Amino acid sequence: MVTIGFGRAENIIPTSLGDVRKATDDISIANILGKAKTNSSAMFMVKFSRTDGTNVEITDYLGAFAHVVIVPLDGSAIIHAHPMPTGKSDEGMLQVTFPKVGDYRVWIQFLDGGKLRTTPLSIKVN
Numbered sequence: 001m002v003t004i005g006f007g008r009a010e011n012i013i014p015t016s017l018g019d020v021r022k023a024t025d026d027i028s029i030a031n032i033l034g035k036a037k038t039n040s041s042a043m044f045m046v047k048f049s050r051t052d053g054t055n056v057e058i059t060d061y062l063g064a065f066a067h068v069v070i071v072p073l074d075g076s077a078i079i080h081a082h083p084m085p086t087g088k089s090d091e092g093m094l095q096v097t098f099p100k101v102g103d104y105r106v107w108i109q110f111l112d113g114g115k116l117r118t119t120p121l122s123i124k125v126n
Ligand SMILES: [Cu+2]
Pocket: 064, 066, 067, 068, 080, 081, 082
């Protein structure tokens, strides 16, 4: 038997995450728009803005416009995708295939003004 002291109780896993399509890390905002569906590729628009109204300055990070990591609530898969350029400096098109119905945690990581931002979102797939 192993006894571990001075730890913290595990995080309670919520039964639902809902659809949280907009999130901020400091002043940078990531917003993911589009309809989520299972077993066929879904197209989303990822848009970046700032809480103070100034223009974002998105530059590539590790060779991509942004990195998107998507995990179902039960942790049974990891989806890693990169938005494609649209010609506008503050948005990208994201193609994702969700394996099943349910709630997914989403993190979008990007460089805005030379600072690395990570925004947590969620998508409900019906
Ligand atoms: Cu990536």
